[in-house]
Amino acid sequence: xxxxxxxxxxxxxxxxxxxxxxxxxxxxxxDQIEVACRTLAGEAxxxxxxxxxxxxxxxxHLFWIATLPADAPEQARILFDYxxxxxxxxxxxxxxxxxxxxxxxxxxxxxxxxxxxxxxxxEALSAQTAPQPGDQDSGSWYEPLAGEGxxxxxxxxxxxxxxxxxxxxxxxxxxxxxxGGLTAxxxxxxxxxxxxxxxxxxxxxxxxxxxxxxxxLYRSEDLSLTSACAQDDxxxxxxxxxxxxxxxxxxxxxxxxGWGLYWLDGAGRTLETRWSLPAGERPAGxxxxxxxxxxxxxxxETAWLYLLDGDSFELRQRLELFxxxxxxxxxxxxxxxxxxxxxxxxxxxxxAVLARDDAGSWGLAFTADASALEGLNCSPPYQxxxxxxxxxxxxxxxxxxxxxxxxxxxxxxxxxxxxxxxGELAWLGAYSTPLGRSYCEELTYWGTYLDTTCSTPYIxxxxxxxxWTG
Numbered sequence: 102x103x104x105x106x107x108x109x110x111x112x113x114x115x116x117x118x119x120x121x122x123x124x125x126x127x128x129x130x131x132d133q134i135e136v137a138c139r140t141l142a143g144e145a146x147x148x149x150x151x152x153x154x155x156x157x158x159x160x161x162h163l164f165w166i167a168t169l170p171a172d173a174p175e176q177a178r179i180l181f182d183y184x185x186x187x188x189x190x191x192x193x194x195x196x197x198x199x200x201x202x203x204x205x206x207x208x209x210x211x212x213x214x215x216x217x218x219x220x221x222x223x224e225a226l227s228a229q230t231a232p233q234p235g236d237q238d239s240g241s242w243y244e245p246l247a248g249e250g251x252x253x254x255x256x257x258x259x260x261x262x263x264x265x266x267x268x269x270x271x272x273x274x275x276x277x278x279x280x281g282g283l284t285a286x287x288x289x290x291x292x293x294x295x296x297x298x299x300x301x302x303x304x305x306x307x308x309x310x311x312x313x314x315x316x317x318l319y320r321s322e323d324l325s326l327t328s329a330c331a332q333d334d335x336x337x338x339x340x341x342x343x344x345x346x347x348x349x350x351x352x353x354x355x356x357x358x359g360w361g362l363y364w365l366d367g368a369g370r371t372l373e374t375r376w377s378l379p380a381g382e383r384p385a386g387x388x389x390x391x392x393x394x395x396x397x398x399x400x401x402e403t404a405w406l407y408l409l410d411g412d413s414f415e416l417r418q419r420l421e422l423f424x425x426x427x428x429x430x431x432x433x434x435x436x437x438x439x440x441x442x443x444x445x446x447x448x449x450x451x452x453a454v455l456a457r458d459d460a461g462s463w464g465l466a467f468t469a470d471a472s473a474l475e476g477l478n479c480s481p482p483y484q485x486x487x488x489x490x491x492x493x494x495x496x497x498x499x500x501x502x503x504x505x506x507x508x509x510x511x512x513x514x515x516x517x518x519x520x521x522x523x524g525e526l527a528w529l530g531a532y533s534t535p536l537g538r539s540y541c542e543e544l545t546y547w548g549t550y551l552d553t554t555c556s557t558p559y560i561x562x563x564x565x566x567x568x569w570t571g
Contacts, residue, residue, distance in 0.1 A: 134167050136174040137533040139514065141477045145172040147520045147527035151496070151503050152570045155516070155563035157536040165536055167563070171503075171518055174532065201337045201365065203287060203328035206267040207320040217288050218267040219318070222303075225262045227313040230305060250314065253305040259321070260295040266326070267318070272337075272369060283369050290357065290372050291341065296350040299323045323347045331389035336366040338375065340384040340396070342431055349401065349427045353383070360384055362396065362414070376414045385431040390438030393417070397434070397445070401427040404447065406455070408463055423451040423468055433486035435495050442497040444504070446471060446483040452521065454502050466500075467524045477529060478510025479517040498569035501527070505565040508532075516565045536563045 138145075148171035155167040162184050169177035211219045213227075230253065268291060270284045304317040324347045330339035340362055343351050353360040358374030360383050365372050378384065378398055385404065386397035394409040404425040408418040422445055425432065434445040441457035450472025457463050475481045482504055485493050496503045501522040508517045514531040521527060 132178045132180065134177050134179040134534060134536075136167065136169055136177040137513075138174040139531045139533075141479070141517070141529040141531055142473060142526055143520070143528040145528060145530065147501070147522060148172045148503070148518065148530070150498070150569055151501075151518070151520065152568050153505065153518060153532070154566040154568070155532075155534060155536055156566070157563040165563075167534060167536060171520075171528075171530070171567075177534070199328065199330055200273050200332040201328055201330045201339050202271040203326065203339070203341060204269055205321065205324070205326050206269040206318055208317060209269060211316050211318070212314075216285060218263040218265050221263045222267070222318070223313070223316060226303065226305060226316055230307055230311055230313050250309055251307050251311075253307065254302060255305065256300055256302050259299045259301050260297055263295060266291075266293045266295055268326075272365070286369075286372055290363075292355040294352050294355070296324065296347040296352075299347055321345070324351075329384075329387040331387070331394075334367075336364060336371075338387075338389065338394070339363055339365065340387045342384050342386060344430045346428065349383070351383070362387065362394070362409075376409060386434060388434070388436050390436060393438070395436060395443070397432055399425050399431070404432050404445070404453075406445070418463060420455065420463070420465055422453040422465070423447055425451075430487075433483055435482075435486065435493070437495065437497075440497060442466070442495075442502070444482075444495060444497075444502060446486065448483055450475070450481070450483070454497070454521070456497065456499065466497075466502075467521075469521045469524050469526065471519075471521070471526070473526055474517070474519060474529065478508065479519070479529070479531070480507045480509050482506060492564060494564075494566045496567040496569050501569070503567045503569070505567050515563055518565070518567065532565070534563065 151171035153169050153171050155169075157165045164182045164184065165179055166182075167177055167179045206219060209219065211223050213223060214220070215223055265288070268284060268287050270287045272283055299321060300323060301321045302319040304319065305313055306315045306317075308314045322345070324343060324345040327342050327344075328339045329342055330337050332338075341360075356374070358377040359380070361377035362375045363373065364375045376396075382398040382400045382405070384397070385399045386395075388395045389411060392411040394407075394411050394414070396407040396409060398405045398407060402424060404422040406418075406420045406422055407416060408420070409416055422432070425447055426449075430448045432445050432447050432451075434443055436443045443455040443463075445453045445455070450470055452469045452471040454466040454468070455463050456466040471482060475484075482493055485506055493504055493506045501520055503518065503520050505516055505518050508514045508531045510531065513533045515533055515536065517529060517531050519526060519529045
């Protein structure tokens with residue numbers, strides 16, 4: 102009992118020391134904190150009225166929240182808090198998973214009896230398990246399997262083996278037909294021919310007699326397919342977005358209604374086309390906000406935004422965004438329906454800012470070039486959104502768009518703040534605080550993790566929010 106009491110007192114003293122020490126490091130002068138800002142482009146006056154709030158957590162118990170004017174970092178103040186129960190700051194570092202995921206079949210283990218395009222692939226490859234002349238030169242090789250079998254890796258032209266793109270479907274909730282039945286249904290509804298020249302790597306697993314036991318198809322560098330969707334209580338609306346060098350060559354004429362918006366009911370029984378794109382365009386993205394559907398499309402030269410009525414699918418507006426080369430990847434976007442603005446970004450750094458007026462109509466506020474951020478060692482918003490990360494924050498005051506994000510330029514700088522106005526980058530600054538340089542050790546006692554102590558944070562730098570207040 103005395104040992105337990107002594108251990109408890111030691112733990113309490115260590116915990117108190119960690120808390121006080123960490124607080125003292127980050128907030129040495131009460132509520133003041135030293136924040137440095139380095140101008141990378143433009144004038145700080147363009148950020149007048151913009152308030153930044155940097156948040157940092159350790160172990161889900163220690164919290165530091167620093168608030169500062171973007172153009173006056175010397176006025177920064179910090180709030181330190183300790184929560185006895187574990188809790189999290191609302192930092193949306195990764196986007197939520199989509200309820201429906203449709204993609205090209207990759208990493209699926211295929212065996213004899215598989216239906217659809219992968220079954221065709223199996224039949225064709227089962228007769229080609231012997232070494233071929235020039236295998237080493239053509240990128241194919243053997244490696245031993247556990248036991249007496251071997252594995253053959255070979256690069257093939259997919260159109261020589263199958264007629265249609267093999268699809269893989271994952272839908273939550275699980276449907277009555279099951280994953281296999283739903284995949285077969287999608288394969289029938291979306292008979293998309295394999296474009297000529299599409300190459301993939303296949304892995305052939307051979308048994309001891311040299312016969313094909315299973316095979317595996319790997320992701321193609323020429324083409325990828327994703328599904329952007331929005332879910333309600335009755336089902337999911339979605340579209341299919343292709344990217345890669347061969348994306349523009351995909352033929353959607355075999356799909357009922359062609360490229361557009363599709364509907365899958367919650368039980369997986371009904372699959373149908375609800376709205377179709379004009380000929381010559383293909384999907385590039387889709388989001389829904391209350392009663393409005395936002396549909397990105399592209400032709401060979403331009404990116405477009407369609408705004409549809411969420412109930413009737415009636416076209417409300419069609420907005421031209423920016424030039425988009427046919428070989429470029431799809432745009433990405435941040436949509437804030439509550440605040441009434443959207444930022445659409447192209448892979449080349451193009452930025453289109455859209456705003457909603459008091460009557461509820463959307464229009465193009467301005468376009469700008471955001472490519473300078475990458476050249477100045479700031480993580481480009483396009484890449485952050487494309488990777489599924491949302492360590493960005495956005496604010497729009499009707500004329501100026503602000504975005505904050507991680508700064509990867511080295512040194513002690515934690516995040517950047519960019520302000521776009523009048524069609525140009527008006528301000529870009531990198532900020533440094535002790536929040537990003539603090540480090541907390543995990544404390545273990547007798548092999549037990551004491552979760553009331555500080556631990557290494559999940560992210561390296563503080564998450565910074567932006568808000569126009571002036």
